[in-house]
Amino acid sequence: MRDVKACSEREYFAVVAERPGMFGIRSLSDLESFLIGYDQHALRHGGPGLDGWRDWLVARRGKDCNHGWTGQVRHLALLEGWTSWDITSEQEARVSRLLFALFDEFLAEREADEGNEKADPR
Numbered sequence: 001m002r003d004v005k006a007c008s009e010r011e012y013f014a015v016v017a018e019r020p021g022m023f024g025i026r027s028l029s030d031l032e033s034f035l036i037g038y039d040q041h042a043l044r045h046g047g048p049g050l051d052g053w054r055d056w057l058v059a060r061r062g063k064d065c066n067h068g069w070t071g072q073v074r075h076l077a078l079l080e081g082w083t084s085w086d087i088t089s090e091q092e093a094r095v096s097r098l099l100f101a102l103f104d105e106f107l108a109e110r111e112a113d114e115g116n117e118k119a120d121p122r
Contacts, residue, residue: 008111009107009110009111010104010107010108010111013100013103013104013107014104016034016100017100017104027092028087028092028095028096028099031096031099032070035050035103036050038050048110050069052106052110053069053103053106054068054069054072056106056109057069057072057073057076057102057106058072060076060102061075061076073095073098073099073102074087074095076098076102077091077094077095077097077098077099078091078094078095
């Protein structure tokens with residue numbers, strides 16, 4: 001396994017996605033809680049955390065609603081719709097897979113933006 005201290009955010013979350021159980025993630029709820037904890041830790045220690053994540057999801061979806069980022073991911077993953085936070089295990093697996101994929105895209109764009117800011121520090 002890679003040294004998680006030396007990983008970029010994208011590399012770290014790729015490790016988490018490969019072996020979620022190793023990080024105590026056994027359900028979608030665990031995954032969402034893990035990301036909320038990541039965000040809170042980042043906020044306390046000067047990192048970006050999930051800053052911009054919900055807005056990015058809304059732009060990706062092309063429409064907004066009153067849900068936080070967890071609901072936005074469900075909307076993107078469950079195109080057939082959903083009416084309850086209690087979803088089937090198949091739906092939960094689909095949401096979890098898409099959450100990791102979307103979060104990777106989000107982090108890739110953020111890394112690219114940060115790289116552009118360093119190259120042109122106006």
